[in-house]
Amino acid sequence: MEKWQNQTEQQMLEHIRSNMGRIQLPVDSYNEQIMNRIELLETRGGNKLFKKTLAAASIAALIGLGTVTAGFISPAWAETLSQIPVFSSIFKHTDNPGLKLAAEQGLTTSPNMSVTKDGVTLSVTEVFYDGIQLALGFKRAGVADERMLAEITDYKTNEFDQSTKGLLGLPEVTLESGERIGFGSSSTGNVQGQPNTLLLEMRELWNTSALGDEFKINISVPVAQIGEPFKFQVTVKKLAEGIINLTPGQGASIGSFHYKVKSLDITPAAMRLVITSDGEVPASPEQTGEFGPTEVFYELVDDAGNVMGPKGLGYAMMKAVQHPIVDSLYNNFPQKPKTITVRPYTMTLDNEPKLLLDADGKPVKTYMKELETTIQIP
Secondary structure, three states, rough: OOOOOOOOOOHHHHHHHHHHHHOOOOOOOOOOHHHHHHHHHHHOOOHHHHHHHHHHHHHHHHOOOOOOOOOOOOOHHHHHHHHHOOOOOOHHOOOOOHHHHHHHOOOOOOOOOEEEEOOOEEEEEEEEOOOEEEEEEEEEEEEOOOOOOOOOEEEOOEOOOOOOOOOOOOEEEEEOOOOEOEEEEEEEEEOOOOOOEEEEEEEEEOOOHHOOOEEEEEEOOEEOOOOOEEEEEEEEEOOOOOEEEOOOOEEEOOOEEEEEEEEEEEOOOOOOEEEEEEEEOOOOOOOOOEEEOOOEEEEEEEOOOEEEEEOOOOOOOOOOOOOOOEEOOOOOOOOOOOOOEEEEEEEEEEEOOOEEEEEOOOOOEEEOHHOOOEEEEO
């Protein structure tokens, strides 16, 4: 069995190249990044420590695929490898089940772009876009503090605390035209259990038909105590399979209240429901006097009885708020449903106003059977 002890550094690089070239790696394994680093080292040189680290990281990727057998590396190299983390998908560690599933099924892409400024390296590691949401994963190196996002001191201007070098401000994402990407909601934060990583999720995207199936975005990330932001241009490709876009136009009425399902989009990672409505929010006999209904919310129920509520649910702090358009994101059902029933409900507020809670401390929901409508899924 061949060993590495007596190989030159150039031979080591060639050995990595040949092994990497013989296998098909998943999108999150950094195949391209490793090969690019090999090319960079061969053309520019590099210190021995970095070459050794590169070799270790490359072999670590191969080990994860079962391509390295016992005896391939020396005990000294094995010790080095034990100190090198194997590259892993950030999305697989999020609390977004749809995004996690997309990563596990290989539906994300890996731009593998890095920028280094003043000793800090920031990389865009992963991208996912399905017409409903755009998710971006970031990884940072060169900073001892494992936190990624600095405290935002002004959300109107996106100003942030600059006291700790290397902490990030909020990323800004624009189209090639310079226009910001429109969205209904977003979240930016550290990925739990994954130091030096950041996840940006932009949900309920606007005007996605105009974006097409492939488009470029510009990403600008400000970093504390570094003058210029880190900038990337990334090509985004829409997920090509497993997407269902429906415009049912179905709905129901009670009294003057009427709603209609404008659209229902289903992807492997999420569902999106857009409702239009008008009229007075219906009230039950229990929602009178000091009590009153909230706005109308909408659960989705599949033919197996699984129930999904809207993500990021909030409620208006006043009674009977009527929204002309409701745009909500939902987690997916375990299996592709044959039908989805839209089940409207309200919650109840008192005059303070506070939500009426049940014995378990959960909001009391008032369902309106007359308003349910069932959509066939092709």
